[in-house]
Structures are given as C-alpha cells and as structure tokens.
Amino acid sequence: MNLIRLSVTKPVTVSMFSLIILLIGLFSIVKLPLELTPNVDFPKMSITTYWPDSSPEMVEAFVTSPIESAINTVSNIHKISSVSEQGQSMINIEFVRGTDMNFAAMNLNEKISLVREELPYGAFEPQISKYVPEAFQTSNFFSIRLTGNYTLQELRRIGLERIKPALMSIEGVTHVEVIGGKDRVIEILADQKKIKLYNITLSQIRTKLMQLGFRRSVGVIYHGKTRINLMVDTPLDNLSQIENAVLIKRGASIIRIKDVAQVRDTYGRPRNISRINGNPAIVVNVEREAGANIVEVVDRIKARIQELQTKLPHGLTMIIDNDQSVPIRDNLKRLGEKALFSIFVIFLVLYMFIRTMRAPIIILSTIFLSTMLTVTLFYIFNISLNLLTLAGLALGFGMLVDNAIVVVENVFRHQRLGQTIQDAAISGTQEVVMPIAASTMTTVVAFIPFLYLTGELRIYYLPFTMAVGFSLLSSLAVA
Incomplete structure (x- = not known):
C-alpha cells in the first residue's frame, strides 16, 4: 500500500x-x-522438383530418393515424408520445434547443391519453400504489372535490368521476382550427320556445357536436327566461349562445339502469358523483410514506382496489381x-x-x-x-x-x-x-x-x- x-x-x-x-x-x-x-516461422519446409513428362516411378528413383538421401544428414530433422507424382517430386521436412528455420534453409540448400548435378536431364532446380498454414496464407505482399506496346522479351529485359534493381535497393525489400516474358536461352542445334561423322554423343556436348558453368536446359526437342536449350543466369557478351569449347582431341585434330552444332543466342518459350487491354504484360512480385513494417515498405515502393515511371520508355505503364497494406x-x-x-x-x-x-x-x-x-x-x-x-x-x-x-x-x-x-x-x-x-x-x-x-x-x-x-x-x- x-x-x-x-x-x-x-x-x-x-x-x-x-x-x-x-x-x-x-x-x-x-x-x-x-x-x-x-510473422512466425513454422518448423516445416518443403522441397519441390519438377521433371516434366516423367512417370511417378522415375521421379521416385531419380529425383526424390537422391534428394532424401542428401538431406538426411541435416540436423534437427524430426520427420521426412515425400510424394512422387507425374512430373513432380514433393518432399516435406518437419524440424524439431525451436529450430532456426533460416539456418535450416541454408543447410538444405547446401545439401541439395551437392546432388544437383546428379539429377536427371530436364529436371528443374529444386525449390525450397517454408510451410505456411492455409489460414495464414496471403497473396503476394506487393506486385505490379508492367505493360505497354512492347514484346514480351523487351518487357522482361526492362523488368530485370531497370525495375528489379531499383526495387531491391529499397529498405525492407528482400527479393524481387520478375514473372512472365521470355527467358534468354542459348540454343545448341546439333547436326546429326556431323555428330555421327565425328562419333560424338549428345552426352559429351552436355557434359562440356556443364563444365563451362552454365545452368542446364529445361528440355530437349527432336525435330530433324537435335536441339538442346541451355538456360543462362547471366548475359553473355558473345558466344565464342561456347562455340570454341573443345569436345574431343584426336591427335592433331581438335573437334569443337561449332564443328558439330550451331550456337544461337535467342529466347525460349514464355511460361505464362498475361495481357492488359490487349498489350503484353509481365508481373513483378516483391517480398519484404521479416518483421518490416508493411505500410512503411509499401510507401517506399510506391514512391520508387513514381520515380521509375518518369524514366521508363514511352508507352510503358506500371500498374499496382496487389497491395497487402490496403x-x-x-x-x-x-x-x-x-x-x-x-x-x-x-x-x-x-x-x-x-x-x-x-x-x-x-x-x-x-x-x-x-x-x-x-x-x-x-x-x-x-x-x-x-x-x-x-x-x-x-x-x-x-x-x-x-x-x-x-x-x-x-x-x-x-x-x-x-x-x-x-x-x-x-x-x-x-x-x-x-x-x-x-x-x-x-x-x-x-x-x-x-x-x-x-x-x-x-x-x-x-x-x-x-x-x-x-x-x-x-x-x-x-x-
């Protein structure tokens, strides 16, 4: 008292x-x-890997099993379960409660990188995602659509080269993803007559491309000539590095890629197509930093969008598609x-x-x-x-x-x-x-x-x- x-x-x-x-x-x-x-980290994660046109048995044997074997050594794992379906592998990992999920994601990514080269040709890169219950699932934090009287590849190039770097520099933004348009690819068109003449296989070409450090293709198309699509993460100044890569040496004779195939820098097929008022469009999704104030981050993004709009080429428009701060x-x-x-x-x-x-x-x-x-x-x-x-x-x-x-x-x-x-x-x-x-x-x-x-x-x-x-x-x- x-x-x-x-x-x-x-x-x-x-x-x-x-x-x-x-x-x-x-x-x-x-x-x-x-x-x-x-904003809570659930002690669960999933690893999704796509392998188009493959049976569940093939997915289980060549995708699910190697990844499961690799991640078994990660600490604090309570249970691992998996589902292998037509063209898709889904592995669910449950961790011991109290585990640092950011550190766990780093460990999973490290283990997967060790077996990534062993995955079958045509398999997509495994994607690690955190588990969120359905009641807590929300749409993307913030997304915009870039549209105008331009081609899909031009829209994607502007999105990657100008919009993404500008948004990534904003305080509270951790990731910006550009969806849509056409990805830049390196096409290797192998001449069947020449590869038979020099006794070279497609596997040798693929192995050499992997040694050059480029990402693998997402598929192969056979039509008269054999085509290998090679996805690249960074632009190339020229194709001479690929063209002059040595496939095999036979005495004084040197066989290079350009001797048996045509190398082209082009664009692949679009994975999705979006249009606004008849014009092509791409989507730019923005992810925020955990714990950051949504309202403040959105205000910074909108201010940057207004600044970018004045600098974009004539006819390009950025439309806010989703705003979680509303x-x-x-x-x-x-x-x-x-x-x-x-x-x-x-x-x-x-x-x-x-x-x-x-x-x-x-x-x-x-x-x-x-x-x-x-x-x-x-x-x-x-x-x-x-x-x-x-x-x-x-x-x-x-x-x-x-x-x-x-x-x-x-x-x-x-x-x-x-x-x-x-x-x-x-x-x-x-x-x-x-x-x-x-x-x-x-x-x-x-x-x-x-x-x-x-x-x-x-x-x-x-x-x-x-x-x-x-x-x-x-x-x-x-x-």
Whole structure:
C-alpha cells in the first residue's frame, strides 16, 4: 500500500513516470511491425522438383530418393515424408520445434547443391519453400504489372535490368521476382550427320556445357536436327566461349562445339502469358523483410514506382496489381473510428452517472496510459500489430475501463464522506486494490493454459493471449 500513498503524495514523480511511459509508447507504436497475420516461422519446409513428362516411378528413383538421401544428414530433422507424382517430386521436412528455420534453409540448400548435378536431364532446380498454414496464407505482399506496346522479351529485359534493381535497393525489400516474358536461352542445334561423322554423343556436348558453368536446359526437342536449350543466369557478351569449347582431341585434330552444332543466342518459350487491354504484360512480385513494417515498405515502393515511371520508355505503364497494406490501412482506420466512438460513449455515460467532468477525463487518461504501456510491452517482446493482437487488445479494453471506473468512483465516494481529495485518493484506492487485483489476475490466469498449446494452435492463440494479458496487467498497474 506504500506504493499507493507514494503515488498520491509525489505527483511530480508520478507525472514524470507517466510522461516516460507516454513517450516510450509513442516510440513503440512507430516501430511496431504492422501485419495481417503473425510473422512466425513454422518448423516445416518443403522441397519441390519438377521433371516434366516423367512417370511417378522415375521421379521416385531419380529425383526424390537422391534428394532424401542428401538431406538426411541435416540436423534437427524430426520427420521426412515425400510424394512422387507425374512430373513432380514433393518432399516435406518437419524440424524439431525451436529450430532456426533460416539456418535450416541454408543447410538444405547446401545439401541439395551437392546432388544437383546428379539429377536427371530436364529436371528443374529444386525449390525450397517454408510451410505456411492455409489460414495464414496471403497473396503476394506487393506486385505490379508492367505493360505497354512492347514484346514480351523487351518487357522482361526492362523488368530485370531497370525495375528489379531499383526495387531491391529499397529498405525492407528482400527479393524481387520478375514473372512472365521470355527467358534468354542459348540454343545448341546439333547436326546429326556431323555428330555421327565425328562419333560424338549428345552426352559429351552436355557434359562440356556443364563444365563451362552454365545452368542446364529445361528440355530437349527432336525435330530433324537435335536441339538442346541451355538456360543462362547471366548475359553473355558473345558466344565464342561456347562455340570454341573443345569436345574431343584426336591427335592433331581438335573437334569443337561449332564443328558439330550451331550456337544461337535467342529466347525460349514464355511460361505464362498475361495481357492488359490487349498489350503484353509481365508481373513483378516483391517480398519484404521479416518483421518490416508493411505500410512503411509499401510507401517506399510506391514512391520508387513514381520515380521509375518518369524514366521508363514511352508507352510503358506500371500498374499496382496487389497491395497487402490496403487491408491493414482499412483495419487501422476502422479501429481508430471505433476507438473514438467508444471514448465518446464512455465519456457520456460517466458524466451522466457521476455528474462531474473530472471523472471521465481521469478515466480516459488512464485508458490512454494503459494502452501506451501495453504497446510498450508489445515492442519489448517483439509482438507485431496484427488481426490477432488487435483482437486481444479489444477484449482487454473492457476490463481496462472497469478497473479505472471502480477506483475513481470509490475515491469520489470517500470524498463525499468528507475526506480531503488526497486522503480520499489513498483510502479509496486501498479499499478496492485487492478486489481489482484478484479480479484481473483471475482473468489473466484463465489464459495461461493457452501458453502451453503446441503446433498450429499455438500460432493462433499465443499473440492473442499475450495481447489480452498485457492489456489487463497494464490496466491494473495504471489503475
């Protein structure tokens, strides 16, 4: 009870503490990440590998089994399961809870790189992705469409050379993917008569290309002559390195690739086609850094888009296709409107029953201070503002108001009995502090079992539970 007496007899000290909580709370609000759903790493990953036109048995033998053997040595793996289908291998890895998933992804990528060259010809590169439950799956964070009266390869070139580097330099952006258009490929058109004449096989050509360090082709087309499509990651200044690559030496005779095949720098077939108002279009997807404020990152991206639009060739237009900050802004706007309405109703009801302006003002100030303290706890424990935490705040808001009303009304009652305002504040608060503490702690304890949930249920309820608990404890401390 000495704390109550100290709070009443030392108003300057209490005011300074309140000001500190207010400033830290405002700082925390600015720094807290804004998200639709909690940003949580689930201890699951999947590895997807495509091998077009291959049977499930072939996929199992030549894709799934080698990858499973390679990743078995990764630490903290709890269970591995796989599904081999027509043209596709899907391997699901479940890790021990508490595993650093970013480090686990690096380990998986390292192990897969060791067997990548052993995968069959025509198999796509294995893709590692983190597991996200269906309820938490959202569309891409931010995406734009680039369209205009240009060819697909021109659109893709502009997207890769100008738009992607500009967006990657933005703070909070971790990855930019350009989808659509035509990929640049190196075509090796082998002359069947010449390869038979020199007794050279397609495997020898493929092996030499792999030694040059280029990525493998996604397929082979046989039509009169044999064609090998070779995908490249970086542009080539010229094709002489491939053309002059030595396939075989027979005494003084040297057989090069250009002696048995034609090498062409061209574009492959588009994997998907998108159009806007009849014009070709490509999609640019943007991924944000984990924990970054969605609204702030989107504002930076939009500012950069406006800057890029003035520098793009005439006739090119960038259209925002998806913006995940829109529902967040709408939710925050509705929350603000409802909060203002609630404050007005609370003020009106308190004034009608207590018949004094001081009581509503005091109670509203405690509500504001409790909210700032709750937000500060969010920042300390690295909890973002999302739909679940906002729901927890809303649930704890009622108890927060109740505690303040009980204390203020009891203080006013003691004042009406003839006590001075200082004595009434001390005795009135001391009289109800234990019932309020017991009531609040009973509610807090009721949520403790949620802390021991496991699996996906923990992801749903933990942020919600912590939001309710922090708001109730803050209301108790301020009241």
